[in-house]
Amino acid sequence: MTSYFSRRDFMKTAGIGTVGLALGGPAFINKVFAQPSGRRTLRILQWSHFVPRYDRWFDPFVKKWGEEHNINVIINHISLSDLRSTFASEVVAGRGHDIVEFIDPPSDFEPSVLDLTDLNQEARRRFGAQVPFATRSSYNPDTKKYYGFCHGWTIDPGDYRKSLWQKVGKPDGPRTWEDLLVYAARIKRELGVQNGIGLSQELDTNMAGRALLWSFGTGTQDGRENVILDNRKTVEAVKFMANLYDQTLTPEVFGWTPASNNQLLIAGRASYILNSISAYRSAQKDVPEIAKDIYFSPALKGPDGIGWACEHVIYVSVIPKFAAANADIAKQFLLDLSANYDRAMWESELYASPAFFNTPLLSGDRGYPRVSGAKKLRDLYSHWFANDPYALPGEARGKLLPLRDAETWSTNVGHPGPANPAEGEIFGTFIIPNMFARVAQRQQRAEESVKQASAECRKIFDKWRAKGLIGQRG
Amino acid sequence: MRNGHLFQRDSLxxxxxLLPVCLYLAAFIGFPFVMSFIYSISNATIGDPHYSITGLNNFRDMFHDAAFRTSLANTFIFTFVSIALVIVLGHILAELLIRDFPGKWIVRFLLMLPWTAPIALGTIGFLWFMDSVYSPFDWLLRKAGLLGSPGDLLGxxxxxxxxxxxxxxMASVILVHVWRLLPLATVILIAGLNAIPREIVEAAQIDGAGYFRRLFHITLPLIFPVIGVTVLFSVFxxxxxxxxxxxxxxxxxxxxxxxxxxxxxxxxxxxxxxxAQGAAISLFFFPVLAGIAAIVLRLVKKAVVI
Incomplete structure (x- = not known):
């Protein structure tokens, strides 16, 4: 018997299928996303950590936490670059994850997330004071709302090659921006190895540019969220960067990605970079002889002896308004994560630093060698930074010592004010790197470039003021 | 049998x-387009689903923004240089590939590869080739004595x-984009060249017309509609x-x-x-692309009529 599928059959099948999908689709989707009966589900969205070992610890930790609390936990790791767009889609859709962890302050999402004042107060009660710039990265002083909960951050020190700096008579590396200019220029001239500060549209350049501005006593805003960029000190900082480019850098820095300075250091072609210790950790695994030569310096000081570094990463978790039904378990999880921050530090190979240094250490087997006398995270932190547990055999163990007080010279985007949405947009659209680069490339005079950047910043501030997320000029 | 009767009506x-196509267009083109327009005249941000209408401020800001003006100029440079190269190189490749030679199938296969590979992966490959430290292109140039020492041609x-x-x-970006578009353009042009009646070409050859005379007086005019479609696709x-x-x-x-x-x-x-600002910028595509489409289709129609 011959059978064939006629046009009419196709039309019928397709028509029935389309109608069926239209009617049944939403029901099916609802079923997939519905809470399983009897057991609640907590959904967490965060980046794939730069240190893969952290995720290998974090995921089982969360699962175990879920089992202990009779909660299903789903963790989704996505690329850092997809985090904002993914959460924006969830906000519009009105459904998605219960906790979203950002690595920069998500202050522009304030209208769509829950006020976490109670969580932050409870964390202070349990763990003591929070690092001030962690608060400035999760609290809006104008609306008096905690839009996030900051549990940790990452140091952004100077990483320098000791053998090179020794040869030019500065074995302990630079301590001021002037040192960097003078000695890195000599290293480039005499030893043929360049400096590694970026001048591109990427994250590390953004941080380096801000560190330079703050160390020169200027910045994009003051403590009361007024734009102050257009001033003599900014012009000096911009001229300094152009000079630094001329004497210590090469044109490649205009095309860098966030990984470029790491690559340059590991390739043995950079005398100094501004980056987290992950660059050093990568070198320990890939090129041990380079790693053994890498040492660290704190924030470089400017002409007035002030030195600031931008936090490299700041972990801020938010709970969206659409996840209000699960807010209680989400808050409980975040408190428990903070209580376990010794493991977060250890498993991230000291990449993550705590926002609450006075957190009491939990008893029992913690998965790392006990440190005698350590009662709080601060004790552990001080011990590990004086005796790096991840140092290679034969490598100096006290290399991280200069970073032990990093919270005193690290600060947030928007320093000395809060990390408001205007600062976020200025950061995200690379206004500061462009300001420096235009002058280094001889496209503009320093004064003109600063004026242009300042005008762009003012426009952005005015827009966010109109949205009510930044206070009126003070 | 009432259903069968219904399906026999041509109009139904x-x-x-057409219904699925209309639904698709409405859902995935019409709706986003309308939303883009609404966003472009609002103060919408990605962090707040609520917004209010603010008029044409975003468009005013856009035209005053130096970054927009630079990007606009770059878009035209990127588009038209890429397309000129794609058409010229595509035509050369198509002329070669309509001829018979040993291993023709493998050449065609290799030519199609950039089109079959995901563009993001291909571009990441080029990102490594053009790396500031490890670029193999630079390594080759250094090995060839063209780069890396005082007095070398490239510095x-x-x-x-x-x-x-x-x-x-900009040259690098154009190069990668041409690499990506070339296979499609070549395949379209091969189809166009194969459609030219052989007797016209042979008659011209008998009359003594050389390659360039045939190219400019026979081949290009006859495949102009195909080139028009290729240009249109490539521009979009x-x-x-x-x-x-x-x-x-x-x-x-x-x-x-x-x-x-x-x-x-x-x-x-x-x-x-x-x-809101992003939506205003993206809406700028609409009149420009609509204008380009109208001009190209008009030229193609004219060529077909002639």
Missing amino acids: TAFAL PMSNLYWLARPGLA FTFTDMTVVWILTRGGPPPHATQVLASLAFLKSIQGGDL
Whole structure:
């Protein structure tokens, strides 16, 4: 018997299928996303950590936490670059994850997330004071709302090659921006190895540019969220960067990605970079002889002896308004994560630093060698930074010592004010790197470039003021 | 048998056949387009689903923004240089590939590869080729004695820094985009060349017409409609594409040497959070592309009529 599928059959099948999908689709989707009966589900969205070992610890930790609390936990790791767009889609859709962890302050999402004042107060009660710039990265002083909960951050020190700096008579590396200019220029001239500060549209350049501005006593805003960029000190900082480019850098820095300075250091072609210790950790695994030569310096000081570094990463978790039904378990999880921050530090190979240094250490087997006398995270932190547990055999163990007080010279985007949405947009659209680069490339005079950047910043501030997320000029 | 009767009506069948397309267009083109327009006249941000209508401020700001003007110029450079190269190179390749030679199938296969590979993967490959430290292109140039020592043709620096120098960065972005578009253009042009009646070409050859006379007086006029379609496809692909630019340069070197409108819209709306400004920039595509489509289709129609 011959059978064939006629046009009419196709039309019928397709028509029935389309109608069926239209009617049944939403029901099916609802079923997939519905809470399983009897057991609640907590959904967490965060980046794939730069240190893969952290995720290998974090995921089982969360699962175990879920089992202990009779909660299903789903963790989704996505690329850092997809985090904002993914959460924006969830906000519009009105459904998605219960906790979203950002690595920069998500202050522009304030209208769509829950006020976490109670969580932050409870964390202070349990763990003591929070690092001030962690608060400035999760609290809006104008609306008096905690839009996030900051549990940790990452140091952004100077990483320098000791053998090179020794040869030019500065074995302990630079301590001021002037040192960097003078000695890195000599290293480039005499030893043929360049400096590694970026001048591109990427994250590390953004941080380096801000560190330079703050160390020169200027910045994009003051403590009361007024734009102050257009001033003599900014012009000096911009001229300094152009000079630094001329004497210590090469044109490649205009095309860098966030990984470029790491690559340059590991390739043995950079005398100094501004980056987290992950660059050093990568070198320990890939090129041990380079790693053994890498040492660290704190924030470089400017002409007035002030030195600031931008936090490299700041972990801020938010709970969206659409996840209000699960807010209680989400808050409980975040408190428990903070209580376990010794493991977060250890498993991230000291990449993550705590926002609450006075957190009491939990008893029992913690998965790392006990440190005698350590009662709080601060004790552990001080011990590990004086005796790096991840140092290679034969490598100096006290290399991280200069970073032990990093919270005193690290600060947030928007320093000395809060990390408001205007600062976020200025950061995200690379206004500061462009300001420096235009002058280094001889496209503009320093004064003109600063004026242009300042005008762009003012426009952005005015827009966010109109949205009510930044206070009126003070 | 009432159902069968219904499906026998031509008007109903036509309606049923068109319905999925109409639904698709309404859902995935019409709705986003209307939303883009609404966002562009609002103060929408990505962090807040609520917004109010603010009029044409975003368009005013857009035209006053130096980054927009630079990106607009870059978009035209990126689009038209890419397309000119694609058409010229595509035509040369098509002329070669309509001839018989040993291993023709493998050449055609290799030619199609860039089109079959995901563009993001291909571009990441080029990102490595053009790396500021490890570029194999630079290694070859150094080995050839063209780069890396005083007096070398391309300079004494160890690397060319493909993605860090404004002119070279734009050339790199165009190069990768041409690599991506060339297979499609070539295949379309092969189809066009194969459609030319052999007797016309042979008659011209008998009359003593050389290659260039045949090219300009027979081949190009006859495949002009095909070239028109290729240009149209390529313009649409290029004008609205940000993959190559974003992966290779993210719009840099600073300030915006390779920034195009699509990447600027992404930068402003997603990176910067200003959804309204991003929507205003992306809406700028509509009249420009509609104008280009109208001109090209009119020229094609004219050529067909002639």
